[in-house]
Amino acid sequence: MNIEQLSAHRAMISTYQKIEALMVQAASDGQITHAEETSIKAAMLRSGQITPGMCRLFRLLQERVWDGELSLDEQD
Numbered sequence: 287m288n289i290e291q292l293s294a295h296r297a298m299i300s301t302y303q304k305i306e307a308l309m310v311q312a313a314s315d316g317q318i319t320h321a322e323e324t325s326i327k328a329a330m331l332r333s334g335q336i337t338p339g340m341c342r343l344f345r346l347l348q349e350r351v352w353d354g355e356l357s358l359d360e361q362d
Contacts, residue, residue: 301329301333302339302343305326305329305330305333305340305343306343308322308325308329309326309344309347312347313350313356316357317357318351318358318359323358326344326347330344
């Protein structure tokens, strides 16, 4: 792995961690608002490359809503 690849890899990890933090913060009160969901999706798109890991995180968030662990507040 060369320096450019290492730098890109570190940036992707940092982006992943930021998106993960957004999701944790959004779920901390037991509900996800439309604005929070939009913010998470926008952060994923801004990353320039949506990775399988990011998709997995978002899918886990969706599953928590489907399982009733989180409520989806569509009134923003």
